[in-house]
Amino acid sequence: MLSRDDWLPLARKLDWDYSYVREEEVFPEVISGRPWLPHSEWKDWEESFKTSYREYVDNQYEKDMAVYAVRDAVGRIEDVQKLATPWMNSLKVHAAALPLAEFTGVIGNLRGARFGRDSAWRTMATFGALDEYRHTQIPLLLFHHLVRFDSQFDWTHKFYHTNNWFAVAARHFFDELTVGQNAIEFHIATNFVLETGFTNLQFVGLASLARESNDHMFERMVTSIQTDEARHAQIGHPVLETVMKHDPEYVQYLVDKWFWRNWRIFSILTGLSIDYLTALDQRPYSFKEFMEEWIIDQFLRTLDEFGLKKPWYWDLVIDELDIYHHMIYASAYSYRATLWFNFVIPGPAERKWLRQKYPKYWDDMDAVWEQISERWRTVGPGPENELAVHGTAMPTFCDLCQLPLSAGTPRHNTARVLAHDGRKYIFCSEPCEWIFRREPERYANHQDVVKRVLSGEAPAELPKLLTEYFRLTPETWGKDAHHGSYAWLGPRKKSAA
Amino acid sequence: MPIPLYGFLQGDTIGLLILAEENDTLQTLARKLQDAASLRVAGRKQVRVVYNHKTMDTAITVAQAGLQALDRFDVIAG
Ligand SMILES: [Fe+2]
Numbered sequence: 001m002l003s004r005d006d007w008l009p010l011a012r013k014l015d016w017d018y019s020y021v022r023e024e025e026v027f028p029e030v031i032s033g034r035p036w037l038p039h040s041e042w043k044d045w046e047e048s049f050k051t052s053y054r055e056y057v058d059n060q061y062e063k064d065m066a067v068y069a070v071r072d073a074v075g076r077i078e079d080v081q082k083l084a085t086p087w088m089n090s091l092k093v094h095a096a097a098l099p100l101a102e103f104t105g106v107i108g109n110l111r112g113a114r115f116g117r118d119s120a121w122r123t124m125a126t127f128g129a130l131d132e133y134r135h136t137q138i139p140l141l142l143f144h145h146l147v148r149f150d151s152q153f154d155w156t157h158k159f160y161h162t163n164n165w166f167a168v169a170a171r172h173f174f175d176e177l178t179v180g181q182n183a184i185e186f187h188i189a190t191n192f193v194l195e196t197g198f199t200n201l202q203f204v205g206l207a208s209l210a211r212e213s214n215d216h217m218f219e220r221m222v223t224s225i226q227t228d229e230a231r232h233a234q235i236g237h238p239v240l241e242t243v244m245k246h247d248p249e250y251v252q253y254l255v256d257k258w259f260w261r262n263w264r265i266f267s268i269l270t271g272l273s274i275d276y277l278t279a280l281d282q283r284p285y286s287f288k289e290f291m292e293e294w295i296i297d298q299f300l301r302t303l304d305e306f307g308l309k310k311p312w313y314w315d316l317v318i319d320e321l322d323i324y325h326h327m328i329y330a331s332a333y334s335y336r337a338t339l340w341f342n343f344v345i346p347g348p349a350e351r352k353w354l355r356q357k358y359p360k361y362w363d364d365m366d367a368v369w370e371q372i373s374e375r376w377r378t379v380g381p382g383p384e385n386e387l388a389v390h391g392t393a394m395p396t397f398c399d400l401c402q403l404p405l406s407a408g409t410p411r412h413n414t415a416r417v418l419a420h421d422g423r424k425y426i427f428c429s430e431p432c433e434w435i436f437r438r439e440p441e442r443y444a445n446h447q448d449v450v451k452r453v454l455s456g457e458a459p460a461e462l463p464k465l466l467t468e469y470f471r472l473t474p475e476t477w478g479k480d481a482h483h484g485s486y487a488w489l490g491p492r493k494k495s496a497a
Numbered sequence: 498m499p500i501p502l503y504g505f506l507q508g509d510t511i512g513l514l515i516l517a518e519e520n521d522t523l524q525t526l527a528r529k530l531q532d533a534a535s536l537r538v539a540g541r542k543q544v545r546v547v548y549n550h551k552t553m554d555t556a557i558t559v560a561q562a563g564l565q566a567l568d569r570f571d572v573i574a575g
């Protein structure tokens with residue numbers, strides 16, 4: 001019998017010349033990606049893990065058993081019930097946003113597994129697809145089961161199947177990143193930008209938040225997922241290196257575009273979790289501190305290593321670190337019934353912490369929270385008053401990222417209108433408009449939620465929009481976790497009617 | 498037919514969709530936006546309406562100001 005070292009190199013790297021089809025037909029540019037290069041340019045594609053299928057299965061089996069053991073030990077409903085309220089709602093955000101996003105990663109990897117340009121790349125992408133399937137199944141299993149104790153966990157399965165505004169934005173992102181993407185752009189955008197650039201937010205940042213919050217199930221789950229990410233993220237580097245030799249401007253464009261798109265999504269997912277949806281005494285650092293330590297510096301170093309420049313809008317990202325997710329959280333709080341998890345108002349202690357961590361713009365944010373607090377003081381606490389402390393006008397969304405027009409600062413919102421081909425578009429920020437202008441054919445036909453309301457596709461009246469279009473119910477839509485009952489608010493105002 | 502406009506109130510954290518009538522004065526338009534954002538931003542007596550980087554006369558109407566569907570306008574401290 002051949003030893004492993006004898007057969008594995010042959011099995012991993014098995015390419016051949018086609019006799020009755022052309023290479024361009026086997027790997028069409030539209031689905032394999034550009035630049036289209038003959039296989040001779042890809043033949044040295046290599047990664048360092050060099051795993052066999054048998055080793056892969058043995059390894060993954062061990063990891064899965066470890067996750068099940070943790071679930072049996074600390075993943076019961078009684079364990080979850082002990083979690084602090086803010087973190088419980090972080091959990092609901094991730095329970096919805098994570099599993100089916102991972103599933104789109106299955107599709108992207110399968111595209112690489114068929115249309116990747118070298119056999120070693122295709123082998124690795126096959127494992128990547130299996131990994132992402134695991135990252136779908138584990139959170140579905142762990143989170144959906146919690147629906148017995150809280151019906152908002154129903155959104156674990158439901159989220160991506162709705163037209164909830166955040167689901168529209170998340171789908172717009174993942175559909176482009178993975179589902180509808182060619183193999184080259186997929187691997188650069190997903191492996192290099194998301195998994196190398198942003199993965200620490202989820203796997204280091206969230207894991208340590210979970211640990212501080214005594215949520216050992218979540219901590220172990222993301223740590224287990226991370227061990228797979230570390231392997232399949234390696235696909236991106238040799239893909240990027242080869243494309244760099246032929247079209248460095250294109251690589252720079254992909255990095256610039258995808259860093260921005262990732263920044264938009266992750267500053268919300270992780271930013272809100274760290275700075276608002278974790279109890280104050282369980283916050284190990286601010287979102288900004290974490291970004292600076294784990295993302296910004298490391299990403300710049302990685303860019304340098306590959307001969308890339310930092311994105312042209314870099315100063316804007318640095319500025320947004322101080323404000324963007326704060327704008328989003330206050331806006332989302334005031335439209336919380338449009339979402340599937342509950343919110344808390346930052347009280348005096350939280351606001352003191354936020355001011356200390358974010359001195360640059362906090363005065364303006366503080367005024368917003370003061371005004372919202374004042375509304376609760378006026379109407380008084382109680383579930384029956386939720387909608388009296390809620391936005392009534394239609395919120396607005398960016399035609400690129402599909403997220404609320406909440407960029408810039410309270411003093412100056414950076415939204416910008418563009419007329420293109422007889423239609424009007426609005427973007428939250430300059431980079432979102434720039435991405436649209438680079439590839440209008442890709443984005444121009446997508447309608448944001450406001451355009452859907454105006455065209456009659458979605459109902460204009462808020463309660464109907466929530467129930468019929470966003471698929472929420474009065475039971476599951478987001479509320480103030482304390483229904484405005486905070487000791488620090490003081491007594492209800494006498495002048496209230 | 499109401500004209501859907503993107504309104505941005507200084508001090509707010511999000512833009513809002515405001516349905517204006519052609520004959521609304523800009524003062525009325527500013528009022529509509531301030532009401533819509535009152536949960537987050539305290540009302541102000543003195544405000545200015547800015548459209549296309551210009552401060553507008555608030556006595557004129559939406560039609561006279563040339564505001565069209567899906568345009569941006571700003572209401573800022575005056
Ligand atoms: Fe994954």
Ligand SMILES: [Fe+2]
Binds near residue numbers: 195229232
């Ligand atoms: Fe992955």
Ligand SMILES: [Zn+2]
Binds near residue numbers: 427
């Ligand atoms: Zn945007």
